[in-house]
Amino acid sequence: MKTDLSIFKVFQHSDEYFEMLSDSEFSMKLAIKQVMVIFAFALIYGIVMGSYNGFQQSMATGIKVPGLIFLSLLICFPALFVIQYMIGSTMAFWQMASIILSGFVVFSTINISFAPIVLFFMITSDNYSFLKLLHVAIFLFSGVFAIKTIIRGLTYSCEKKNVYPKIGMNIFRLWVIIIAFVSSQLAWNLRPFVGSRDLPFELFRARQGNFYIAVIQSVGGILNPDDKTNQKTPAMSHESKQNDISVKSNGQ
Secondary structure: OOOOOHHHHHHOOHHHHHHHOOOHHHHHHHHHHHHHHHHHHHHHHHHHHHHHHOHHHHHHHHHHHHHHHHHHHHHHHHHHHHHHHHOOOOOOHHHHHHHHHHHHHHHHHHHHHOHHHHHHHHHHOOOHHHHHHHHHHHHHHHHHHHHHHHHHHHHHHHHOOOOOOOHHHHHHHHHHHHHHHHHHHHHHHHOOOOOOOOOOOOOOOOOOOOHHHHHHHHHHHHHOOOOHHHOOOHHHHHHHHHHHHHHHHHHO
16 A cells, blocks of 8 residues: 655745645545644654653543644634635635645644654753753754745745635734734643653643743753752742641641
């Protein structure tokens, strides 16, 4: 049985790849394959990501990472499609979906290619803050290439197929900012992904703080590895405060 690798033509044969997407029926079939590839690659990367804190965290993160991707798309894609349609785009639903998913195929493929590096640092280092920032950096790096891929697809549809309005490129750039904020907030609500070894396994944590404060705290944890306050999660800090209050009350 011949393996269909047409989905990966986006890496080196982008014009040929996006030409294939002009066929709506092909786009629908391709979108299904793209979803399967994204899910599989994100699942594997999530398993590696969560393995730092044991089997339970590994399985949980294996589901959370593809869940994060598809939930972000489910929340943000309808607005993009409706607005593009309103400004004159004649691109079919599955064509646009395939172009957007193409970016996430690139995203998940780059992610999984970094899995051996992640494993190396998990084996040779025990700095929780560093590992969290490493994953953030990998996601940002993969995201840049994902956006470039989608822009290439939309540009091709605009300049060579004339089914996508030029103003749509500016709207897409705004949409990228929106999905970045949505994904960040969603990731914060789905945490933990890596999981601290100092805490018992938790499927989800209490809603405290935000993603950006956590990144700053992780940077502090790297710059000051001996400072235990930088290694604490918001949940731990809250618990410590409650314990301090209880001790003071009992002392009085």
